[in-house]
Amino acid sequence: MSLEFLTIKNFRNIESLSFSPIEGINLIYGENGSGKTSLLESIYYLSHGKSFRTSKHKNIIKKQQSKFIIHGKKSVNDLSIPVGISKNLLGESSLKIQGKSSQKVSDLAQLIPVQLITPESYSLFFGGPKERRKFLDFGLFHVEHQFFSLWQSFNKILKQRNALLKQKPKNYYDEIRFWDKEFVRLSVSINNLRLSYINKFKQQFFDKICVDLDLVKDLSLEFNSGWKTTNELTDILSENFERDLKQGFTSRGPHKADFSFSIDGISVENYLSRGQLKLLLYALKVTQNSLIETETNKQSILLIDDLPSELGQDTRGKVGKILAQCDSQIFITAIESDSISAVVEPMKRKLEMFHVKHGKLITN
Numbered sequence: 001m002s003l004e005f006l007t008i009k010n011f012r013n014i015e016s017l018s019f020s021p022i023e024g025i026n027l028i029y030g031e032n033g034s035g036k037t038s039l040l041e042s043i044y045y046l047s048h049g050k051s052f053r054t055s056k057h058k059n060i061i062k063k064q065q066s067k068f069i070i071h072g073k074k075s076v077n078d079l080s081i082p083v084g085i086s087k088n089l090l091g092e093s094s095l096k097i098q099g100k101s102s103q104k105v106s107d108l109a110q111l112i113p114v115q116l117i118t119p120e121s122y123s124l125f126f127g128g129p130k131e132r133r134k135f136l137d138f139g140l141f142h143v144e145h146q147f148f149s150l151w152q153s154f155n156k157i158l159k160q161r162n163a164l165l166k167q168k169p170k171n172y173y174d175e176i177r178f179w180d181k182e183f184v185r186l187s188v189s190i191n192n193l194r195l196s197y198i199n200k201f202k203q204q205f206f207d208k209i210c211v212d213l214d215l216v217k218d219l220s221l222e223f224n225s226g227w228k229t230t231n232e233l234t235d236i237l238s239e240n241f242e243r244d245l246k247q248g249f250t251s252r253g254p255h256k257a258d259f260s261f262s263i264d265g266i267s268v269e270n271y272l273s274r275g276q277l278k279l280l281l282y283a284l285k286v287t288q289n290s291l292i293e294t295e296t297n298k299q300s301i302l303l304i305d306d307l308p309s310e311l312g313q314d315t316r317g318k319v320g321k322i323l324a325q326c327d328s329q330i331f332i333t334a335i336e337s338d339s340i341s342a343v344v345e346p347m348k349r350k351l352e353m354f355h356v357k358h359g360k361l362i363t364n
């Protein structure tokens, strides 16, 4: 169930590169600016249909070239499924799965669950709720089949509701009241799926992934649905109607959901050190991948950019113990090939090293 082959053309500083990753740990190492992150970025692009570094496709296409191409083969139950994506300077994309053109990036995403950890990822704890919702919904997208279509339908209605609140056309009050029935129905369904996912997540996190991690001893995880669920959402929408009308958007609902971690009532971002927050982040991502793996039978992929950055030897060992808890195919970048030995040692998985220089793989 891993990515068994990858070809990249005209992506950042990579003119043409092909390689066969292994199912275990793939270490991509090389000097600053050699193309390590670009390689990870291409795998991320193949699954998400976008970059994690920029929203401008022109930045990604190799200078003086007209388009990039990423092609991969994913093994699924003894089948090798070819997948590919390309984009040109005009922003036109082409997406293929098993030789057939597709319009939906979500088909690619379903096939290849890819999560990313970068040195900046711990901002998940500091940033706004949007990032945390994205994290949660990534798991739901893979684990709960109905989630994606419910979420799409909900967003259509939310957009419509917000437009009515902003523009206030004739009869807007009756129209909003009409749409609110569906708004509430979808909100409750989405919230139920999220609650059930959070419960599974908590179990996996506390009872499996973090059993030996002192860091989480007094940790608690709180989920906020986006409205006070002890009250009916219909009543809450009515109570907030005047305020929503003034603001021009809907202030309560599953689009406002969030989760937070605290230790003895203090939020983790105000309590833990940066290294500890990074460790917690690894635990969250690994929990998510291992849940996807147990619930769906898919092998997921974990991309880790610049793993050694800011982590001491002891913490690297703890990262290794956490990573050992999932069966994901792992891609790690580092400048020095020997800098991740403390991480790899407790994982007890096969390791293959790939040396990148000037956008090319070189054999030592």
Ligand SMILES: Nc1ncnc2c1ncn2[C@@H]1O[C@H](COP(=O)(O)OP(=O)(O)OP(=O)(O)O)[C@@H](O)[C@H]1O
Residues within 6 Å of the ligand: 011, 012, 013, 014, 030, 031, 032, 033, 034, 035, 036, 037, 038, 039, 058, 059, 060, 061, 062, 063, 335
């Ligand atoms: N569109 C592009 N065309 C050509 N080269 C590019 C393009 N975009 C970025 N580059 C260059 O690609 C190189 C590789 O960048 P990348 O971020 O992958 O390096 P890295 O090996 O991860 O480095 P570091 O260890 O410093 O993070 C850089 O020198 C960058 O300037």
